[in-house]
Amino acid sequence: MTRYSLEIRIxxxxxxxxxxxxxxxHALHSLGWGEVDEVRVGKVLYLDLDADSEAAAAEAATAMxxxxxxxxxxxxxxxxxTGALEGAGS
Amino acid sequence: MTRYSLEIRIxxxxxxxxxxxxxxxHALHSLGWGEVDEVRVGKVLYLDLDADSEAAAAEAATAMxxxxxxxxxxxxxxxxxTGALEGAGS
Numbered sequence: 001m002t003r004y005s006l007e008i009r010i011x012x013x014x015x016x017x018x019x020x021x022x023x024x025x026h027a028l029h030s031l032g033w034g035e036v037d038e039v040r041v042g043k044v045l046y047l048d049l050d051a052d053s054e055a056a057a058a059e060a061a062t063a064m065x066x067x068x069x070x071x072x073x074x075x076x077x078x079x080x081x082t083g084a085l086e087g088a089g090s
Numbered sequence: 091m092t093r094y095s096l097e098i099r100i101x102x103x104x105x106x107x108x109x110x111x112x113x114x115x116h117a118l119h120s121l122g123w124g125e126v127d128e129v130r131v132g133k134v135l136y137l138d139l140d141a142d143s144e145a146a147a148a149e150a151a152t153a154m155x156x157x158x159x160x161x162x163x164x165x166x167x168x169x170x171x172t173g174a175l176e177g178a179g180s
Contacts, residue, residue, distance in 0.1 A: 003127070009134055024135065027158055033150065037093070037138040044099055044134040045114065048127040060123065068117055 001050045004057040005083035010070045011042035045069065054081050091140045094147040095173035100160045101132035135159065144171050 012018045018040050025039040051057035061079045070077040102108045108130050115129040141147035151169040160167040 011134070011136065021135075024159070028154060031158060033154060035140040035150070036154075037140070038136075040136045042134045042136070044101070044132045045111075046101065046128075046130045046132070050125040050127070060125070064118060064123060068121060069114070
């Protein structure tokens, strides 16, 4: 078993309203950053996970997104394995 | 002027409580993913910005984080330039 560090990014789908992004966009303009155009806000999850291989870790994270972490109607997600610590999960 | 796409990740500082991460960790265990260990939840902002150079774009985003986007007491942030579209912001 290897312990993998994963990063999961969950992002509102293009075309869907993102009120938090709109609010930040507006606040940045008010503070003088008029050169900012489009702001979208998503979530990023960092997690550690014991798995047999990098592919198995990514697959488990994808299943978690499908079942719990992301809303399939309004959100897209990306899974990235960012690190591995050999033997740590045994 | 070039239009840059940036990705800003804002993450709770290590050692600080992250109740949302704890709740997700607990939910994943309840669903059978006992191999998940540590979950931290942050925000990711995607924004487009007109600037003269990649360094200027990253610098502006860093200033935004300091002034508005991140809480310096509880959060760390990372800025990454993920794309550039020459001449689009002119």
